[in-house]
Amino acid sequence: MGLVQPEDPIHVVIVGAGLGGAACAIACARQGMKVTLFDQAPEFYPLGDSVGFGSNTSRLFKRWGTLYDDMWAISSRAGDTIMRDYDGRVLTVDTTLATAEATYGHKGLIGHRGHYHMIFIEHARKNGVEVRLGNRVERYDETKPSVFLPDGEEVVADVLIAADGVKSAGRLAVLGFEDAPVHSGYACWRAYCDSSIFKDDPLVSPFLERDCLNLWIGPDLHGFVTVIRDGSEINAVLTHKDVGDIAEGWMFPGNREDILEAIHGWDPAFVRVWEKMQNILDWKLVYRPCLDKWVADTGLVALMGDAAHPFLPTSTQGASQAVEDGATLALCLAKAGKGNIPLALHTYFALRYDHVKAAQQIGITQRDKWHNLHDKNTKKMIKTLDTSKGVLDSYWLWAHDAEKAVEDGWEDTSRRVKEEHHL
Incomplete structure (x- = not known):
């Protein structure tokens, strides 16, 4: 069962029930909020291929009931990553997967995206989230705020979270114009x-x-x-x-x-x-580069995950950063309270933007590093590859604790946000 809700809880509507949206729903529900999670898919199936989560998200999953335990039960037991040159020659053996718990406090997780997703949805429901499938959100009203469905139904909430990916309809409500990927x-x-x-x-x-x-x-x-x-x-x-x-x-x-x-x-x-x-x-x-605006002018609609900052797979952090967005949003909303939604959303952006922007850039620099080690004609390796810190440049992100970042930064950041936005 989910946590007990207060008598007049914040009503959070989340559009997009992928890994990031579902994680946000779980985190908000565990803070005692009323959560409605929309997705246009009529039903979910365990589709897709593998996805990884760093220790930065494993620590969150462990706090959210039995989510981590259920994920670990179907996760890879691999203890290393073997990097080879294109011809098969072993370049290095990276043991970060085996040592992550000792180094970062928590294991990383690798498993089937679709199977993980089914677990997320199950936990959202267990925590009291209303999951509405087969409901495509056609547009947002950023002033009430509310969302409209194709049959004309309007759902009014206290806050709207657009977790609807790179083709997000929520971006129009936040940016005021279409922004195609x-x-x-x-x-x-x-x-x-x-x-x-x-x-x-x-x-x-x-x-x-x-x-x-x-x-x-x-x-x-x-x-x-x-x-x-x-x-x-x-x-x-x-x-x-x-x-x-x-x-x-x-x-x-x-x-x-x-x-x-x-x-x-x-x-x-x-x-x-x-x-x-x-x-x-x-x-x-x-x-698209990390958007420099994630919150509507009304302060009642926020973007998260790929809607705000799509990651290339070489970052190995796309899903993890979306989960961190959800955790940050939930805690900011809980701290600000129902009467201060704009403060919560603008503080969420202020706490996340620089961190996410740096993380997103890794997807480009990591790819370019790997793709330009060889002479294009002879295929011989002409540059030295430094693997002293492991094969991934994103490992520094594994030490991050998104919820602790809110706890540590809330007072100063929210004070600055109040001044900047005249809240």
């Missing part, structure tokens, strides 16, 4: 399947002996192969340059021949994975 110039071929198709394959079957995380880097390309659930499931991702059009969407069937041409001459084991993987998708990586 742009293609980043890169895309990911992605596939997830049962690993039984590799059971007797001499090149790939050794990866199935235990949960593992493997990374290959080459000229203008990098790829992951992740094995989870005791070797029973395998996920493959390959990031590549792309000039695709995202006008009508950004998820298309992947062409196996294009993939095999791109990785010709690569590690035979990595090539074999892509020769056999099923259900390949070509995901165009859309992007």
